[in-house]
Amino acid sequence: MFSKLIYRNAKRSRKENLIYFTTLVTAIASFYIILSLGRQDVIIFLKEFESDSIDKLLALMPIVYLFALFLLFFLILFANQYQLNRRSKEFGLYLMLGMRKERLVLQLLAEGLITSILALIGGILVGGFLAEIISLTVSKLVGQGIIGHQISLSVGAIFFTIIGFLFIQFIALVILGRRLFNQEVHQLLNDQMDKKQDMGHVKSNIFHILAGSILLGAAYWIVLYRFMDFGGLLLFVALGLGSLGTILFMRGFGKLLGLLASLSERKSTKGLHTFTLRQFQENVANRSTSVAVTSILITLSIILITNGASTIMSFESVSTRSSSIYDFTVNGDNQKVEQFLTSEKMAPYVEDLNLLEIGRMKYQDEGAEDDLPVSLVDWSKLREQLIMALPSNYKEQVLSGEMQGYTISSENPEALNLFGALEIDATKPYLIPESSYNGLLETIGEKPLNLHSDEIALYFNPDFMPKDNLESMPVLDNILEKAAKEGQSLMSINDQAIYIHPSIPMRGLVADRSVEITSAFIVPDHMFEQLLNTENYRSYWNFRIPQKIQEQQGLMKPMMEARDLLKSSGFKFESYLQNFGRKLFYVVAGSYTILYMGFLFLIIACTVLALQFLTQMRQTRQRYLTLSMLGAKRNQMKKSMHRQVLLTFLLPISLACVSGAVGIKAMISFVIIHIEDKALLYPIAFTVACIVIVILVIYGVAVARSAEHEIDKLRWKPNID
């Protein structure tokens, strides 16, 4: 009998309260998603190359999991509280019929367990499905077909999801059960909302709003103008001020709404206008703190989702393989490596094999130890020309000696980057023999250089000096062309006049990062031997996977095979996969947790708003009955209720939009969010906004539907309409 009651009650609460059940399922699904991260295609793929970083990321996951557990605990607590409030009359009745309180609490726990088990089944299915979709989408989106797909079902994740969820569900029910235990039967039987209408004084309300606005203003100011002061500590101050400001603002606002209701006399006889406003006011004023908290959560989720989305966007620009051409770089004894790479088993994987030699130029009189070493290079004329080519504001800084350091970035004008790179490197430049670079040019189908004996070419590493066009440098060419016309030499090495070759196509010198230089001089082979400081000579064998194999098998498979062969050879080597994997790692690590948190916050905020509204609706259903007795039609009441839902959601969202916009603006101006491709900005921003809005709308509609259902159920007296 007892077990039948438990089973039936559990069934009824699932049926009657879809929002409650959906909340449980959502919580479980989000646990599963975070816990099954290790089984995602991208992560499995990255483990091969960046196992250390991935391990660090995965080690972080328990913290994210605990944090999510902590947040979702409140959600579960809130959902259960709502559910129990709904049923308090029924509990009162059980007690009236002589059920002992211990037994009632026990029954609640048993009901909770049944509901939890069903929610777990649903949640894990949903979570598994979502994780699968995320896994597939991410590997298709960023993996460019390199990453293969595996089913991501994870037993460990399921296990911890179950443990974690049952734990918080149990704690929540125990807390609520205790509260129930301490309540009088009378309180349970009469669950009316009998709070006094605490309207406060107009003065203190205005004070709250003013204080709230000032605090918010201060927080905005800090975020916009003092973001990075004191090592970012001020950010926490801003967060605190903003939160406090939001709470005060909501408190004052809720109560002032009453003033609005009483002021608009003209409108007061327009349908249920006054009633709608008063209901909204009650909802906000009595729960101003939780409304403020939802507003803060929505703000955070807007900022986090934007940040995550921008991280994904930045990957688009890194992953295009514009400057990197080689698939493998092998390092070791030149002859042995060459022998191995041309051996029978390796040869099918090797195309465009090229030896890259590199080293630094020596100084004058290397032997003299007392004096500072003197450079062989005199590039003062080129320097002069570059300064002339700088935009005027930079030019002044350089000439007055104000400019102390150089940053090289895609935001700078080309001349400044050139100037900076040469200022750093030109006195002791890296040298690359013409033959090495010709090999590279040949690979990309360009003509070889054919340098004169007194001619060099300048190389700038496109990885460090990002630019739109890899093929030429217009500012440099301009200077060189002018000098060529005048027959002038802009540089001398070892007192010999040197002419500079017009700019050449530039590519990455190796597959990944075994050579990390900003610039180099490409010199005729004889000059390389002559000027090289043999102490830091390095050589690398670069090659590509043959196009034919790639066309047949894709890039991934032959690359893996070649990698296995190379591993067995014992040579040091690196591959493009590492390059790609590292970039991918930053994107995945950066965006996954951030987006996860963003959506989690959003869902929590929405659920809190939804449950809060429905709780109020439930507690005040008697009012709707009275309204119907006074002649209100169902449509009128539904219209009023729809407007209440709209207002309930719009208030925290409006404030969150303002705060979120300020946060995003700050992140853009402090380059935490970096948008390379401005053209992508609007579609991505639009998509993100749409996703957020769709989630909000889904919740809004769900709430409205449940509330409509409540109105339809008003059957205390028949025939009302």
Next chain:
Amino acid sequence: MKISDKLLRVQEVYKTYGEEQSETVALKGITFDVFPGEFLGIMGPSGSGKTTLLNCIATIIKPTSGRVFLNGKNISAFDSKDLAEYRGSRIGYLFQDFALLDNLTGQENILLPLSIHGMDFAKARAKLDELADFLEIADILNKFPSQMSGGQKQRVAAARCLISEPDIVLADEPTGALDTRSARILMNKLEGINRSSGRTILMVSHDPNATSFCSRILFIQDGVIFHELRRKHDESREKFYERILQLMAQLGGGSANVL
């Protein structure tokens, strides 16, 4: 007298609950009329069917058979749309538990029927002031129900029911939740309204004190009207009260063994 002279005409109203074996007949063919300007009381013990009768008149429940005419219109045959038109505008209700919305101020509660029916507030202003003065609630109009006493709440509820100038006021045990003093004040006010503006009131109660304010009382038991008392033209309330008590005593301490 023509039907149209009678404000309310209840004809052979039957109401049964449940089906077949569990069927209970709450009203067994009740017939009576209410004339304009009348203050009619309906008395009876618990379970006598008096609230069912009131609910049938109030269009809250539909009679199983029989008809209820208000101003010559058969309101028991109305569809839901017409009913909504009648509620709150042509029919005013006074409940035992006041049924005020506790998140609305007194004034907002009073004006609620007007806004529901989309009536003009400007015209109602004078009416509101008049009612507030008469019911002595002018100084609590901006208070919320939680800040009012029971008597004040019921007078605000009375103002809400009168603001739309209904044809008839239906009161269901309006003094049931009030102390003696508040009950007397309320009944005085209702009587005053009935006398001064000729508002028709139909009140259900089992309290002889309250019904002694009426001009006519119907006694109902087990679903039938079995007696009627009329207040004589110059009879004082106290006298009428004594007659009611007398009748109740004759009927055997609350009429338990009349039938």
